[in-house]
Amino acid sequence: MQVIGCSLTGASHERLGIPCQDAYAYDTPIPGTVVMAVGDGAGCAPCAEIGAATATLAAVSYTAGLLRNNHCGYARSIWARTLREVLAHARARLEHLAGEQRREITDFATTLLISIVTPRYVCTAHVGDGAIVGLLRSGRLVVYSTPPRRRYVNETPFLTIPQYERYVHTTIVRRRHVRALAILTDGVEMVSVYRVGNIAHPGFFLPMFRLAAHGRERIPAVLQSPLVCERSDDDKTLVIATL
Amino acid sequence: MNELTPYIEIPAYEVEVVTNNDPRTIVTLIIDTSKSTAGPPNREVNGGMQRFTTELHANVVARTRIEVGVVEFGGGVRVHRFVTADEFRAPTFAADGDTPMGAAIITGLQETKQRLQWHNQRGIPCTRPLGFLLTDGDPTDPWQEAADLVHRADANKDIAFFAIGVQNANMRTLAAIAPPNRPPRKLDGLKFTEFFVWLSVNLSRVSQAHVGQQLALTPASTWAVSL
Numbered sequence: 001m002q003v004i005g006c007s008l009t010g011a012s013h014e015r016l017g018i019p020c021q022d023a024y025a026y027d028t029p030i031p032g033t034v035v036m037a038v039g040d041g042a043g044c045a046p047c048a049e050i051g052a053a054t055a056t057l058a059a060v061s062y063t064a065g066l067l068r069n070n071h072c073g074y075a076r077s078i079w080a081r082t083l084r085e086v087l088a089h090a091r092a093r094l095e096h097l098a099g100e101q102r103r104e105i106t107d108f109a110t111t112l113l114i115s116i117v118t119p120r121y122v123c124t125a126h127v128g129d130g131a132i133v134g135l136l137r138s139g140r141l142v143v144y145s146t147p148p149r150r151r152y153v154n155e156t157p158f159l160t161i162p163q164y165e166r167y168v169h170t171t172i173v174r175r176r177h178v179r180a181l182a183i184l185t186d187g188v189e190m191v192s193v194y195r196v197g198n199i200a201h202p203g204f205f206l207p208m209f210r211l212a213a214h215g216r217e218r219i220p221a222v223l224q225s226p227l228v229c230e231r232s233d234d235d236k237t238l239v240i241a242t243l
Numbered sequence: 244m245n246e247l248t249p250y251i252e253i254p255a256y257e258v259e260v261v262t263n264n265d266p267r268t269i270v271t272l273i274i275d276t277s278k279s280t281a282g283p284p285n286r287e288v289n290g291g292m293q294r295f296t297t298e299l300h301a302n303v304v305a306r307t308r309i310e311v312g313v314v315e316f317g318g319g320v321r322v323h324r325f326v327t328a329d330e331f332r333a334p335t336f337a338a339d340g341d342t343p344m345g346a347a348i349i350t351g352l353q354e355t356k357q358r359l360q361w362h363n364q365r366g367i368p369c370t371r372p373l374g375f376l377l378t379d380g381d382p383t384d385p386w387q388e389a390a391d392l393v394h395r396a397d398a399n400k401d402i403a404f405f406a407i408g409v410q411n412a413n414m415r416t417l418a419a420i421a422p423p424n425r426p427p428r429k430l431d432g433l434k435f436t437e438f439f440v441w442l443s444v445n446l447s448r449v450s451q452a453h454v455g456q457q458l459a460l461t462p463a464s465t466w467a468v469s470l
Contacts, residue, residue, distance in 0.1 A: 151371075151400065152368075152369055152370050152371050152400075153266040153368035153369060153370055154266075154370050154371070190261070190264050190265075191260035191261050191262075191264070192260065192261060193261065193264075194261055194264070195264050195366045195367065195368060196365060196366035196367075197366070201259065201260070201261050203257075203258070203259025203260070204258055204259060204260055204261070207257060207258045208258065222258050225258075227258065227260055228258075228260055230303075231260055231261075231262060231264070231265070233304065
């Protein structure tokens with residue numbers, strides 16, 4: 001199993017002198033498992049990058065702890081509940097942080113997407129935009145995430161809103177069907193997933209999955225290439241696990 | 244041999260990207276071209292529109308993300324349909340006729356709604372549409388229904404509506420038409436060019452805004468009379 005991740009500052013952020021507000025984290029707590037998370041801090045939140053980093057780290061460390069404590073054998077129904085617990089834990093970390101810094105939790109507004117690969121299942125959950133894409137053994141691509149219900153593109157639901165649970169989307173599939181998994185923020189989603197029909201673009205993902213397996217050092221170069229940057233000037237984060 | 248190879252039959256690391264996912268921002272300009280705008284105001288608004296076009300064309304990102312539609316009213320209502328900024332050509336307005344502002348506002352709101360629906364049906368993401376009303380006069384047709392529609396549409400976030408009065412515009416009527424939370428502004432003299440430059444800068448910011456970001460427009464100090 002191999003995992004590669006990278007986060008790159010978007011041109012629009014560089015122009016405005018604001019840092020990369022995306023974050024990612026991953027861990028392989030025990031052989032045969034991997035936990036990955038990406039977050040995209042809200043452009044309008046003053047501590048967005050801290051929110052994204054804190055939420056991804058909290059989600060990964062909490063889940064890695066569960067897996068290390070021998071929870072690999074969880075049944076599907078328990079994982080469904082656990083996914084929501086992981087998001088709640090990440091949100092609680094943000095609440096705690098906001099309390100410590102005497103700020104509002106919305107100052108740390110971020111999306112959060114997580115993927116947990118156990119020996120039996122691939123479990124995913126997300127709040128907000130971004131995407132989670134699997135490559136099946138059959139060669140087919142599947143988008144496990146669902147675009148948030150929203151009217152306008154600049155009204156993404158965040159983990160920090162009080163009613164975030166309404167926007168949580170989860171999936172659990174058998175691991176044996178899945179060959180590789182990508183988890184990404186909207187800066188990459190913009191150039192890789194067709195908005196109409198929520199369909200992954202094979203022309204993007206197949207080469208990227210192949211690069212993740214060998215030639216991984218070229219992934220940041222692709223994400224920084226004019227081909228990608230001319231169409232997406234937002235921060236870009238991509239984590240790929242080859243199972 | 245990499246173990247993924249059997250599943251991925253592609254010859255090289257040629258990466259392709261999705262090219263039609265750009266979010267759109269719909270902008271509706273509702274512009275008074277009645278007889279009272281003849282002379283300098285008409286020249287200035289035409290000059291301002293030309294400058295607006297130049298500024299939009301110069302911005303590579305805004306060019307494909309902004310869509311502009313124009314509703315002009317003067318002796319009737321004429322619609323210049325929505326086009327993306329790169330295809331936009333400033334219409335040349337001739338000053339003539341009365342001021343059917345109420346009908347023009349209703350038409351502008353309908354056109355905006357239809358355009359938004361058109362994008363929604365195709366899954367193309369949009370930011371909240373922006374509407375700008377520019378007038379130097381008083382409506383010569385019933386405008387109360389238009390005002391109700393503006394208030395409702397703005398409250399429902401169907402549009403963010405801005406009313407701008409020029410010279411002898413009836414600011415009391417404009418205040419009744421504008422959304423309560425966004426009172427009308429008065430153009431400083433005939434600073435149409437300054438207004439359209441300000442608008443193009445803001446549209447450029449909106450089009451390049453981080454997706455998910457709510458963006459406020461910059462202060463109107465370059466073109467508006469101080470409040």
